[in-house]
Amino acid sequence: MTATKQAMDAFVHETGGWVASQLEACTRCGMCAEACHFYQSSGNPEYAPVWKLELLRRAYEQRFTIFGGIKAAIGLDKRVTDDDLKHWSELNYYACTVCNKCSMVCPMGIDLGSLLHGVRAGLSAAELVPADLMAAVNKQVDEGSPLGMTSAVWDQRLEWVADEWEVEIPRDVKGADTLVVFSSIEVMKFPTNVAAIAKVLNKAGEKWTVSSKAREVVNFGFYEGSEEHTKLFINRILEGAKELGVKRIIVTECGHAYDALRWHAANWIPEANDFEVIHITGVLGELIGAGRIKIKPGFFDQNGNGTITFHDACKIQRKGGHIQEPRDILNVLAPKSFKEMTPNREESVCCGGGGGVIAIKAADAIRYKAFELKIDQVNKVGAKTVAMTCSNCRLQFTDSVEHFKLDWKVTGLAQMVADALVE
Ligand code: SF4
Ligand code: SF4
The missing domain is CATH 1.20.1050 (Glutathione S-transferase Yfyf (Class Pi); Chain A, domain 2)
Structure with a gap:
């Protein structure tokens, strides 16, 4: 079976009623593009979230709609080739962290994150995952x-x-x-x-x-x-x-x-x-x-570390909802020096290293480009320390700090709590 056939079969398998209704609802307004850090940092229209779903849409249209079937039969709609699949593999694995921010802004409420997982399922079935x-x-x-x-x-x-x-x-x-x-x-x-x-x-x-x-x-x-x-x-x-x-x-x-x-x-x-x-x-x-542990108020400020900011992780803060706890902790440890980046909380911009992107060498240039958005946000508040709750983000931050030669310290929230524990 060719890679194309395998991928299209897997896309069709993914294209159940729910997926079909999601794809039908898209008005092509393009708002999701502005939400994507890979599109924002590069301006590459192929990085628009809805374009990353194009293969799923074509599989759905050609197999399940009369109009799509006719278009494909008379050659009005391009058949997907192995080269197309390779190209979409790069779009989806190199330039998507499945951060789900695009889902948040879609006026039609389309769950792009789940659809993007569906595309990965097809590419995986076709053995087109980056080596x-x-x-x-x-x-x-x-x-x-x-x-x-x-x-x-x-x-x-x-x-x-x-x-x-x-x-x-x-x-x-x-x-x-x-x-x-x-x-x-x-x-x-x-x-x-x-x-x-x-x-x-x-x-x-x-x-x-x-x-x-x-x-x-x-x-x-x-x-x-x-x-x-x-x-x-x-x-x-x-x-x-x-x-x-x-x-x-x-x-x-x-x-x-x-x-x-x-x-x-x-x-x-x-x-x-x-x-x-x-x-x-x-x-x-x-x-x-619950008072089961106590942390020293102002512990971070006392050590003269300069301004600290917090990076919200897509899966822990945006999806997981653990938005307030880090702020409560930082407001105790760093009441004078904690400053929020913009945007923050649910609207935070992904670090660019999640979704397996940091494991793909060929995606390095795209990943660093996306991180430039983060550099801008951190520099705007003048922070010299960035705290976070995800070690994958921390890996992206530490690697990018080295790559861009930034004078920032990167730390985990649990570590900050442990350092400031009242014994
Ligand atoms: S924001 Fe929603 S409706 Fe608009 S193009 Fe993206 S997926 Fe389609
Ligand atoms: S999930 Fe995140 S990285 Fe992927 S297309 Fe949507 S906004 Fe971009």
């Missing part, structure tokens, strides 16, 4: 983690974090209330985050554990658009949670992982409903609100 993204998926299938966090590496890293930061990390504890699932980005690249979260949960007296089986929360199958791989990685977490008998799962600082586990898992795997899934940002808010 380096696919290599990360395969690594997660084979080794349990896209960043090479095998069982042996996991043991070694956790022992090192526990020793280095003198913090207890409970492992594989049966009967714990809460399973904490870290991303390999944190364990491998930002280990202070692991230590910080452990410190906070220990201080709060939480009965928590990590699981060797559920050691990786990142879900590269979700980035790929493969239901099979997404479910495989979610199942590993659910099996770990079930084995230890926990009641809730805390997802740490990873936005896409939270999206997959919090909202998508239960649609595919009924057992996902057996667990409460919550993001660490919500947990920090709960613990501080």
Whole structure:
């Protein structure tokens, strides 16, 4: 079967009644284009969200509408070729972080984010996922983690974090209330985050554990658009949670992982409903609100760090709704130096590195271009520190700080809380 046939079949599979109604509702007004950071930063009309859906629209029109069928039969509508698919693979994987901002502005209420996932599903079925993204998926299938966090590496890293930061990390504890699932980005690249979260949960007296089986929360199958791989990685977490008998799962600082586990898992795997899934940002808010941990007022200001701003992550703040907790925390830690970027909260502009984009070398130029929007926003408030709650955003920020030689400090919110804990 050709790549085109496979992709078109998958698009048609995606093109159920709901998708059809969404596509029919589009008035081609173009408002979604202005919302997309890739379009905004480049002016490239092909980066308009609605254009990224063009293959899905054509598959729907040609297979399901009489007019579309006639147009295709008499050659008025171009048949999709393998080259078209390769081109749309680049548009969708290089220049879309599935940040969902376009969905927010569409006057017709079209859920572009879900449709864009549908396009990825077709491209994945046609084996047109960029090679380096696919290599990360395969690594997660084979080794349990896209960043090479095998069982042996996991043991070694956790022992090192526990020793280095003198913090207890409970492992594989049966009967714990809460399973904490870290991303390999944190364990491998930002280990202070692991230590910080452990410190906070220990201080709060939480009965928590990590699981060797559920050691990786990142879900590269979700980035790929493969239901099979997404479910495989979610199942590993659910099996770990079930084995230890926990009641809730805390997802740490990873936005896409939270999206997959919090909202998508239960649609595919009924057992996902057996667990409460919550993001660490919500947990920090709960613990501080209930007085289970206390943080030192003005701690950030006292250290003379200059202005601090907060970057809202698409999946944690815009989609997850954890908008107020970071602000409440920053208003305590940095009452004098916390300033909001514009736009912010639900309307925040994506960092440009999510959706697997940062894993694709060929997308680097597009990704850096999109980050220029963020540079402008941060510089406008004169911030020298940027806090956030997603380690994928943090990776994009730290990488871009180096690329653009910026004098900013990039930090995680959990880390700020841990540093300011009242002992
Ligand atoms: S904003 Fe909505 S209606 Fe307008 S072009 Fe985009 S998807 Fe279509
Ligand atoms: S989901 Fe985000 S990155 Fe993708 S097209 Fe929409 S606005 Fe652009």
